[in-house]
Amino acid sequence: MIEITNLSFHYGKQQNLFNNLSLTESSGSIVGLLGKNGAGKSTLLKLITGLLEAPGNSLKVMGNKPFHRNPSLLEEVYLIPEEYDFPSLKITEFVKAYSVFYPRFDHSKLASILIDFELNTNSRLSKLSYGQKKKFLIAFALSTNCKLLVLDEPTNGLDIPSKSIFRKVVASSLCDDQLVIISTHQVKDVENLIDKIIILEQGKVIFHQNLWEISEKYSFTTESKLEKDESLYFEVAPGGYKTVRQLEGSQTEVDIELLFNAAINGVQFN
Amino acid sequence: MLPSMVFNSTKKVMKTNQIFNFNRFGRYFKSMVTLTYKQTLLLWGTIISSIFLICLIAMAPSENQWNDQDWIPIFVSIYFIAGILYSGSSFSQFRSKEKTVMALMVPVTTFERFLYEFLEKIVLFVFVYPIVFYSVSSFAVSVRNIFGSSAMVTHNGIPALQFRNVSFSELFVQSGGFFWAFFFLSIFLFIISFAGAATFRKYPLIKTIVFSGSVLAVIAGYFALIIGKLHLEHPWIESIGDHWSERQAVAFIVVITTIASLVTMAFAYFKLKEKEAK
Numbered sequence: 001m002i003e004i005t006n007l008s009f010h011y012g013k014q015q016n017l018f019n020n021l022s023l024t025e026s027s028g029s030i031v032g033l034l035g036k037n038g039a040g041k042s043t044l045l046k047l048i049t050g051l052l053e054a055p056g057n058s059l060k061v062m063g064n065k066p067f068h069r070n071p072s073l074l075e076e077v078y079l080i081p082e083e084y085d086f087p088s089l090k091i092t093e094f095v096k097a098y099s100v101f102y103p104r105f106d107h108s109k110l111a112s113i114l115i116d117f118e119l120n121t122n123s124r125l126s127k128l129s130y131g132q133k134k135k136f137l138i139a140f141a142l143s144t145n146c147k148l149l150v151l152d153e154p155t156n157g158l159d160i161p162s163k164s165i166f167r168k169v170v171a172s173s174l175c176d177d178q179l180v181i182i183s184t185h186q187v188k189d190v191e192n193l194i195d196k197i198i199i200l201e202q203g204k205v206i207f208h209q210n211l212w213e214i215s216e217k218y219s220f221t222t223e224s225k226l227e228k229d230e231s232l233y234f235e236v237a238p239g240g241y242k243t244v245r246q247l248e249g250s251q252t253e254v255d256i257e258l259l260f261n262a263a264i265n266g267v268q269f270n
Numbered sequence: 271m272l273p274s275m276v277f278n279s280t281k282k283v284m285k286t287n288q289i290f291n292f293n294r295f296g297r298y299f300k301s302m303v304t305l306t307y308k309q310t311l312l313l314w315g316t317i318i319s320s321i322f323l324i325c326l327i328a329m330a331p332s333e334n335q336w337n338d339q340d341w342i343p344i345f346v347s348i349y350f351i352a353g354i355l356y357s358g359s360s361f362s363q364f365r366s367k368e369k370t371v372m373a374l375m376v377p378v379t380t381f382e383r384f385l386y387e388f389l390e391k392i393v394l395f396v397f398v399y400p401i402v403f404y405s406v407s408s409f410a411v412s413v414r415n416i417f418g419s420s421a422m423v424t425h426n427g428i429p430a431l432q433f434r435n436v437s438f439s440e441l442f443v444q445s446g447g448f449f450w451a452f453f454f455l456s457i458f459l460f461i462i463s464f465a466g467a468a469t470f471r472k473y474p475l476i477k478t479i480v481f482s483g484s485v486l487a488v489i490a491g492y493f494a495l496i497i498g499k500l501h502l503e504h505p506w507i508e509s510i511g512d513h514w515s516e517r518q519a520v521a522f523i524v525v526i527t528t529i530a531s532l533v534t535m536a537f538a539y540f541k542l543k544e545k546e547a548k
Contacts, residue, residue, distance in 0.1 A: 071378055072288070074376070075377045085372070087305050087306075089304075097300075097301040097304040099300060
């Protein structure tokens with residue numbers, strides 16, 4: 001669905017943000033896009049959604065150059081930006097105005113997700129809190145049934161119960177022909193939701209793997225006493241040390257935060 | 271669905287409708303009406319209130335000397351001011367960065383977006399304004415006649431004429447060809463305001479007025495310099511227009527404003543296109 005080949009990109013006269021970045025992603029996954037501040041996560045999302053121009057043929061989404069902004073492609077792509085501004089409309093009016101652009105829009109799915117998020121369809125969007133607006137936008141995005149959903153910091157502003165509802169509705173609303181890319185700093189919010197991780201660092205993809213592959217090869221544990229020689233990476237944590245090791249027994253749950261820190265610090269996961 | 275099938279279906283649609291598609295434009299039109307109807311109603315409410323109040327204020331000092339010609343300055347001045355303000359409110363979805371991102375993700379083409387704004391902000395105004403003006407000014411006349419009847423002067427036992435409704439035959443028909451010159455000039459001004467709204471994100475109308483005023487001042491200054499100060503006038507310049515008939519003068523204005531309008535429209539279109547490239 002997304003093919004990036006040797007993408008180099010820079011803003012104005014600044015240094016290259018991406019240097020020969022290559023990445024291929026097919027449908028049927030929920031991908032977490034992680035990286036430090038300024039690593040280029042939001043820029044990559046803008047390139048994928050056509051809000052920025054990728055040079056030459058270095059980026060294609062569903063076979064199209066997204067920057068051409070063909071409506072037939074835009075019908076299949078929905079972006080939840082980090083910052084947004086709603087018109088002063090009721091939820092029903094907004095849905096009436098925008099749902100017509102998405103051929104597979106599912107009104108019953110929207111109604112169901114809005115109930116999950118405890119949102120009233122007669123609410124005026126401009127009167128909702130930041131978190132409620134975000135919940136509505138998530139519900140709308142999932143209801144479009146677009147083949148590519150791009151969520152930039154979707155859990156920012158959500159309260160604790162809403163974060164777990166978010167995980168539930170995303171996991172239960174998707175089909176195999178959809179691809180979801182979630183860019184976030186709140187890795188705990190997307191644990192048990194994402195099945196693949198991409199880590200960006202200094203303009204390159206330093207990690208791009210399925211979580212189940214990682215959990216088959218590595219263990220993520222917290223230990224009171226550290227045996228340095230055996231661990232691939234460790235960090236101090238309350239009650240001891242968090243460590244990453246080659247798997248030698250039963251599988252453990254992948255600690256995404258630890259995985260991220262390990263990858264950023266040069267640990268190679270093969 | 272397999273990815274390859276997605277590609278094929280996407281390409282199939284792409285061949286036919288990547289510039290303009292009537293169904294998609296219809297959906298966009300309905301969507302934009304839903305999104306902006308309050309803003310539109312507010313604008314028209316302001317225009318209607320202004321027409322009513324200005325008509326009443328203008329008629330207030332007159333006892334009974336109001337005739338068709340008295341409508342012309344009111345009709346024309348409100349038409350120009352309201353039209354410039356109305357067209358200057360175009361492209362409201364690009365006034366902030368956040369709105370722009372959301373607007374750009376709507377699956378329509380730049381041409382469809384541009385066409386909608388042109389139809390709503392210029393064509394609609396030009397057609398609706400005369401109707402609104404006639405209705406509101408007629409109502410103002412009725413109100414004025416109710417309150418003014420006791421003060422009416424009677425000459426030789428015959429009551430003086432009451433205030434009369436606006437007559438478009440006076441405004442349009444009797445003005446001859448100059449109606450078209452006036453019409454095309456007004457369209458050009460509205461398009462300048464429209465192009466300003468496509469160009470500037472913040473305070474588009476103020477910036478457009480300042481920018482257009484500066485350009486006009488430079489042009490006027492240039493001609494004042496070469497003709498007035500440097501005495502570079504050529505007999506051709508001095509005699510220009512002397513031998514023109516009314517029809518030729520009108521044709522000249524129409525041609526010039528049409529060309530300028532088309533150039534400004536093209537500029538506005540590419541400014542809108544540029545927003546997608548930023």
